Amino acid sequence: MKIVYMGTPDFAVPALKALCDHGYPVSLVITQPDKAKDRGKKIQVTPVKAEAQNRQIPVLQPDKVKGNDEFLSQIKEANPDLIVVAAYGKILPKSILEIPKFGCINIHASLLPKYRGAAPIHRAIINGEENTGVTLMYMAEGMDTGDMISKAETPILNKNVEMLHTELAQLGADLLIETLPAIFKGTNERNAQNESEATYAPMVFKSEGLLNFEKDSITLERLIRGFNSWPGAHTIYKGIPIKVWEAEVVEQTSNLLNGTIVNVDRNGMDVVAGGKILRITKLQFPGKRAMKVEDYIKGNEIEIHQILG
Numbered sequence: 001m002k003i004v005y006m007g008t009p010d011f012a013v014p015a016l017k018a019l020c021d022h023g024y025p026v027s028l029v030i031t032q033p034d035k036a037k038d039r040g041k042k043i044q045v046t047p048v049k050a051e052a053q054n055r056q057i058p059v060l061q062p063d064k065v066k067g068n069d070e071f072l073s074q075i076k077e078a079n080p081d082l083i084v085v086a087a088y089g090k091i092l093p094k095s096i097l098e099i100p101k102f103g104c105i106n107i108h109a110s111l112l113p114k115y116r117g118a119a120p121i122h123r124a125i126i127n128g129e130e131n132t133g134v135t136l137m138y139m140a141e142g143m144d145t146g147d148m149i150s151k152a153e154t155p156i157l158n159k160n161v162e163m164l165h166t167e168l169a170q171l172g173a174d175l176l177i178e179t180l181p182a183i184f185k186g187t188n189e190r191n192a193q194n195e196s197e198a199t200y201a202p203m204v205f206k207s208e209g210l211l212n213f214e215k216d217s218i219t220l221e222r223l224i225r226g227f228n229s230w231p232g233a234h235t236i237y238k239g240i241p242i243k244v245w246e247a248e249v250v251e252q253t254s255n256l257l258n259g260t261i262v263n264v265d266r267n268g269m270d271v272v273a274g275g276k277i278l279r280i281t282k283l284q285f286p287g288k289r290a291m292k293v294e295d296y297i298k299g300n301e302i303e304i305h306q307i308l309g
Contacts, residue, residue: 004080007048008032012086014173104139107172113198116144123201126226134172160228206231213259216274246282266294
């Protein structure tokens, strides 16, 4: 029994670890090409590649998947019984999907058919969903359209993207290990997705994180959690761009102009949002580290009645 694993970011590492730790033979790992990051433009390997190298598993990093005959030949030569995919970053062509005996299965970070696409964790938080989870599914040529095998669910509560990302990555790894015996026995469930219930989670962009204080405080608090830790919600204070990392909703109304700072103390910075109050509790000014408002005001001033945005 041979498994080929495909994944790239941190989200895909727990499932690779779980396969190896439970004795499943991962013969080949495929990940995105290494990229230059940060100001120094130093080349950094992907998290999945680093894990594979630690376990001495061969790694392939093709620049493209579709129409790549050399890569297709390499997959065929590996002769996998199963291909497992988690956040690889590219849609696999039919020529690859048809290779393994037990198919290609994907760990997707939503409860399909809701939130197909690139940013399911961000969008679920921003849209105010009460629950999210992971879906183990067979891969098809469309984006996250394949038949569903199994699911695991978790409440969102007040979690931000970073928290949910970590939780769902492990949840997906656990679900994979729990479901694999049935897949290899051919006894697993296989349920088609209801297309009428499908929704999409497009990639998030930095511009979406600009806080519009005409919107209500609940919506903005979700946006802040949905952009933490990347790309970060932001606003403008006295012409200076600042990032907003944490906030909470205050059950209080105000007749002042939306965006007005009405109070600053150790509890946070209270801002009028949609006629109510959004309390910003953690922020980051340019050139400074992210910190609690309580800590920031010990050595810096935030002026009341200034208007953000």
